[in-house]
Amino acid sequence: MKLLIIEDEKGLRDNITSYFNDDGNICESCVDLAGATDKLSNYDYDCVLLDIGLPDGEGFVILDFLKKHMKNEAVIIISARNSLDDKIKGLNIGADDYLTKPFHLAELKARVASVYRRKAANSNNNLVFNEITINLPGRAVEINNIPLVLTRKEYDMLLYFIANKGKVIAKNAIAEHLWGDEMDMHDNFDFIYTHIKNLRKKLLDAKCTDYLKSIYGIGYKFKAQ
Amino acid sequence: MKLSAHYNKANIIITLSVLFAGAVIYFFAINYIAKNQLDRNLIEEIDGVKDYIKLNQQLPKQVDFDEDQVIFVKTDRQNLQRRFFDTIYNNPKERKKEAGRAVSCLISLNGNNYETTIIVSREDTEYLVQIIGFITLILSIGLLLILFLTNRYILTGLWKSFYATLNEIKAFNVSDTKNFRLKQSKVDEFSELNKAVHIMSSRVKNDFQHLKQFTENASHEMLTPLAVITSKLDTLIQDETLKNYQFDQINDIYAAAGRLARLNQSLLLLVKIENNLIEDAEQINLDILISEKLKQFHELIFSMNIQVEKNLQNKQVLASKYLMDILFNNLFSNAIRHNTKNGKLIITLTDDKLIFQNSGGSTPLNPDKVFERFQKGNKSEGTGLGLALVKNICTLNNWTISYYYDNILHTFQIAL
Numbered sequence: 001m002k003l004l005i006i007e008d009e010k011g012l013r014d015n016i017t018s019y020f021n022d023d024g025n026i027c028e029s030c031v032d033l034a035g036a037t038d039k040l041s042n043y044d045y046d047c048v049l050l051d052i053g054l055p056d057g058e059g060f061v062i063l064d065f066l067k068k069h070m071k072n073e074a075v076i077i078i079s080a081r082n083s084l085d086d087k088i089k090g091l092n093i094g095a096d097d098y099l100t101k102p103f104h105l106a107e108l109k110a111r112v113a114s115v116y117r118r119k120a121a122n123s124n125n126n127l128v129f130n131e132i133t134i135n136l137p138g139r140a141v142e143i144n145n146i147p148l149v150l151t152r153k154e155y156d157m158l159l160y161f162i163a164n165k166g167k168v169i170a171k172n173a174i175a176e177h178l179w180g181d182e183m184d185m186h187d188n189f190d191f192i193y194t195h196i197k198n199l200r201k202k203l204l205d206a207k208c209t210d211y212l213k214s215i216y217g218i219g220y221k222f223k224a225q
Numbered sequence: 226m227k228l229s230a231h232y233n234k235a236n237i238i239i240t241l242s243v244l245f246a247g248a249v250i251y252f253f254a255i256n257y258i259a260k261n262q263l264d265r266n267l268i269e270e271i272d273g274v275k276d277y278i279k280l281n282q283q284l285p286k287q288v289d290f291d292e293d294q295v296i297f298v299k300t301d302r303q304n305l306q307r308r309f310f311d312t313i314y315n316n317p318k319e320r321k322k323e324a325g326r327a328v329s330c331l332i333s334l335n336g337n338n339y340e341t342t343i344i345v346s347r348e349d350t351e352y353l354v355q356i357i358g359f360i361t362l363i364l365s366i367g368l369l370l371i372l373f374l375t376n377r378y379i380l381t382g383l384w385k386s387f388y389a390t391l392n393e394i395k396a397f398n399v400s401d402t403k404n405f406r407l408k409q410s411k412v413d414e415f416s417e418l419n420k421a422v423h424i425m426s427s428r429v430k431n432d433f434q435h436l437k438q439f440t441e442n443a444s445h446e447m448l449t450p451l452a453v454i455t456s457k458l459d460t461l462i463q464d465e466t467l468k469n470y471q472f473d474q475i476n477d478i479y480a481a482a483g484r485l486a487r488l489n490q491s492l493l494l495l496v497k498i499e500n501n502l503i504e505d506a507e508q509i510n511l512d513i514l515i516s517e518k519l520k521q522f523h524e525l526i527f528s529m530n531i532q533v534e535k536n537l538q539n540k541q542v543l544a545s546k547y548l549m550d551i552l553f554n555n556l557f558s559n560a561i562r563h564n565t566k567n568g569k570l571i572i573t574l575t576d577d578k579l580i581f582q583n584s585g586g587s588t589p590l591n592p593d594k595v596f597e598r599f600q601k602g603n604k605s606e607g608t609g610l611g612l613a614l615v616k617n618i619c620t621l622n623n624w625t626i627s628y629y630y631d632n633i634l635h636t637f638q639i640a641l
Contacts (some may be wrong), residue, residue, distance in 0.1 A: 009449050013455035080448035084503070084547060100454035102486050116359040153524075168462045172479055179521065191528035217472040218462050 166224030589630030
């Protein structure tokens with residue numbers, strides 16, 4: 001996947017780049033509107049991560065630019081502004097998703113994967129990871145071609161883990177993904193342990209490799225192999 | 226009391242006292258003048274009597290005096306000071322007693338001294354005083370009435386533009402984009418007031434816009450570093466050679482960053498609600514929303530093994546879906562966070578009431594302070610803004626929320 005990161009904050013830009021690059025993606029980045037329009041006029045990308053507050057203007061300009069030039073990049077807005085108006089405006093003029101800062105890199109990766117799959121919308125609606133096959137429109141999971149019944153939360157969790165395979169994901173990132181960040185859980189994320197335990201047990205019972213690994217105190221990792 | 230009433234009161238008191246004092250002075254002055262006049266007449270009469278005696282060498286007869294009464298009393302006294310005094314006058318025609326004025330002095334005739342007293346009726350002067358008094362009274366009443374009516378109608382008319390301005394000020398909403406409507410007033414003071422209010426309102430609106438901009442920018446500026454912190458942590462934990470104690474430290478940083486982010490969002494939201502900037506009201510079924518939220522919080526409730534009891538009636542309200550989400554998120558997380566293991570949560574929704582009751586700490590909270598910003602229990606890990614948000618959302622919808630501790634249950638009741 002080829003990504004363009006338009007973000008003026010260097011620390012954030014570097015971390016996003018390194019997080020995505022590990023997975024074999026190609027990430028390019030720029031810091032302002034001028035650089036972004038320059039890159040977008042010359043190259044095609046699969047996905048654009050767009051900050052709204054840029055030094056030389058509002059990121060919405062990029063959405064207009066893409067529309068005007070009939071470009072098909074998926075766009076995820078990453079903004080510090082959690083304003084309903086901005087969200088609606090962004091989604092109305094062509095953004096595919098809106099993520100409010102601060103966010104977890106795992107969340108960003110899951111969103112990118114999701115909009116990329118939606119944009120790609122090719123004949124292949126299946127997400128395949130080794131012996132796990134996920135039929136995305138039908139929300140059905142098969143392990144070695146044997147159907148596996150998962151609850152909604154377990155399904156979401158599996159999708160989230162596969163999108164972030166090979167990465168350590170913090171407990172609070174998982175909780176926020178599944179329950180939303182507006183649910184104030186007072187930093188007590190122990191209850192997700194039960195859910196992960198259940199998912200792992202179901203996968204193991206279906207003779208799936210044990211991908212899920214608990215990392216002491218901090219979270220979980222879905223092994224890439 | 227209204228200004229016009231204050232003014233009327235002062236006006237009437239002053240007018241009445243001036244009129245009263247005037248009337249008293251008037252009364253005494255007229256009396257004094259009338260008495261002087263009478264006394265002068267009496268002296269003339271006495272002189273007449275003396276002239277008569279000198280001419281005729283005998284006492285005059287009563288008939289010579291018209292209606293005045295003359296009494297001659299022979300006396301041995303050689304000296305008698307002439308004196309005037311009030312007495313009773315017997316009106317021979319009308320056969321009644323009237324107030325009279327008399328003079329008495331010593332007159333000598335043929336070596337004899339007579340104490341002579343002449344009495345005249347005071348009726349005419351009293352009648353004059355009465356007439357004058359009556360006219361004064363009528364004038365006073367008329368004056369009072371006219372003053373009252375003038376104050377009432379003319380003043381009310383004059384104050385009309387003031388009340389128009391007052392209503393404009395009452396309806397003033399700082400977040401409104403439309404400007405203050407100015408009505409021209411003939412009264413200089415009121416036009417000046419209007420001008421001042423106009424200038425003030427535009428300045429306030431300007432400041433408010435700047436403040437809004439500032440809050441948004443500040444939030445942007447704060448959230449971006451937070452995003453950097455979070456992403457750095459996300460990257461840091463990829464290093465699996467980290468020791469456990471290092472993971473513990475990272476966990477704490479995660480928690481602090483998360484709290485800071487929530488705090489920031491809550492503050493922004495609070496400002497927005499207070500300024501009534503969220504306007505997307507729609508019909509919402511509270512019972513359905515509560516059931517959805519129960520599902521959303523199911524795992525948390527389950528992990529603490531809280532018994533949930535719900536009595537929900539169908540109830541629709543017109544409110545912002547976004548704010549209702551926040552309201553219930555806060556009510557639920559509050560009721561779960563401060564609950565005990567194996568505790569209780571009772572949710573009651575009737576046509577006019579929504580009640581959240583949860584078990585928890587055994588000491589009641591301070592009902593006056595519980596909804597204030599940054600008021601939180603010492604064990605609370607929250608932002609301290611949750612209940613302030615709840616209260617503000619309720620106020621925005623004209624609902625009243627109250628807290629009480631009832632039978633070991635902490636109760637939050639919203640009157641819809």
